[in-house]
Amino acid sequence: MDIILLGPPGAGKGTQAQRLVATRGMIQLSTGDMLREAVAKGTPTGLKAKAVMEAGELVSDAIVSALIGERLDSCVGHGAIFDGFPRTKHQAEALEILLGERDRTLDHVIELVVDEEALVVRITGRFTCANCGASYHDKFHLPKVEGTCDVCGHHEFKRRPDDNEQTVRTRMAEYRAKTAPILPYYEEKGLVRRVDGMGSVEEVAAAIDAILDG
Numbered sequence: 001m002d003i004i005l006l007g008p009p010g011a012g013k014g015t016q017a018q019r020l021v022a023t024r025g026m027i028q029l030s031t032g033d034m035l036r037e038a039v040a041k042g043t044p045t046g047l048k049a050k051a052v053m054e055a056g057e058l059v060s061d062a063i064v065s066a067l068i069g070e071r072l073d074s075c076v077g078h079g080a081i082f083d084g085f086p087r088t089k090h091q092a093e094a095l096e097i098l099l100g101e102r103d104r105t106l107d108h109v110i111e112l113v114v115d116e117e118a119l120v121v122r123i124t125g126r127f128t129c130a131n132c133g134a135s136y137h138d139k140f141h142l143p144k145v146e147g148t149c150d151v152c153g154h155h156e157f158k159r160r161p162d163d164n165e166q167t168v169r170t171r172m173a174e175y176r177a178k179t180a181p182i183l184p185y186y187e188e189k190g191l192v193r194r195v196d197g198m199g200s201v202e203e204v205a206a207a208i209d210a211i212l213d214g
C-alpha cells in the first residue's frame with residue numbers, strides 16, 4: 001500500500017509515518033529528511049537546498065522528484081509513505097509517473113486537518129535525539145528521564161534551524177499557496193481521506209489505521 005501524508009508543517013506527518021514504519025513495516029520517504037541529510041553531508045543538492053530550507057521556501061521540483069525516484073527503488077515489497085512530498089502540482093504529476101514506471105499505484109492521500117496557530121507551538125517546541133532521531137517536544141513529549149533519550153539512551157538533542165516562528169510562518173504560507181491546491185487533483189481521483197490532526201498522537205494514529213484497514 002502506498003500512501004501520501006499531507007498537511008502543513010507540524011501537522012504530524014513525520015510522527016505518524018514513523019509509527020507506520022514501526023507497526024506495518026512500511027518505508028518512510030521524507031523529502032525533508034533527505035534534504036537535511038544532503039545539507040549535513042554538503043552534497044551538491046544540499047548546498048543548493050540549505051538557504052532555501054532555512055528561509056522556509058520550497059526546494060525545486062526537479063531536485064525533490066529526483067530524490068524520491070532514487071529512494072523508491074528501495075521500496076520493492078514494502079508500502080511507501082510519502083511524507084512531505086508531493087508539495088506542488090508538478091511534484092504530484094512527477095510522482096504519478098515515478099509510481100507508474102514501477103507498477104505501483106497510490107492507495108490513499110491522508111490529509112491531516114489542523115489548526116495552524118497550534119502548530120506554531122508544536123513546531124517551535126520540537127527537538128530530536130541527535131543520535132537516533134527520536135522526536136520529543138518541550139510541552140507534549142519530554143524524555144522520561146530528563147536529558148536522556150528514551151529510545152537509545154543518548155544525551156544530546158538537536159533542533160531544526162527552520163523551526164523558529166518566522167520561518168514556520170513562511171513554511172505555512174508556502175503550504176497554503178502551493179501544496180493545499182493539489183488536494184483537488186487527488187479529490188478528482190477519489191483518493192483523499194481526512195483525519196482530525198488535532199487529536200492526540202494515539203487518536204490520529206487510530207484514525208489512520210481505520211483508513212488503512214478499511
Ligand code: AP5
Pocket residue numbers: 007008009010011012013014015016031032033035052053054056057058059060061064083084085086087091122123125126127135136137140141162171197198199200201202204
Ligand atoms: P519537512 O521536513 O517536510 O517539514 P514540514 O512539512 O514543514 O513538516 P514538519 O517535519 O515540520 O512537520 P510534520 O508534519 O512532520 O510534524 P511532526 O510529526 O514532526 O520540510 C522541511 C523543508 O524542506 C521545507 O520547508 C522545504 O524547504 C524543504 N522540502 C521538503 N520537502 C519538499 C518538497 N517536496 N518540495 C520542496 N521543498 C521541500 O510533528 C511536529 C511536532 O508536533 C513534534 O514535536 C511532534 O512530537 C508533535 N506532534 C505530532 N503529532 C502530535 C499530536 N497529535 N499532538 C501533539 N503533538 C504532536
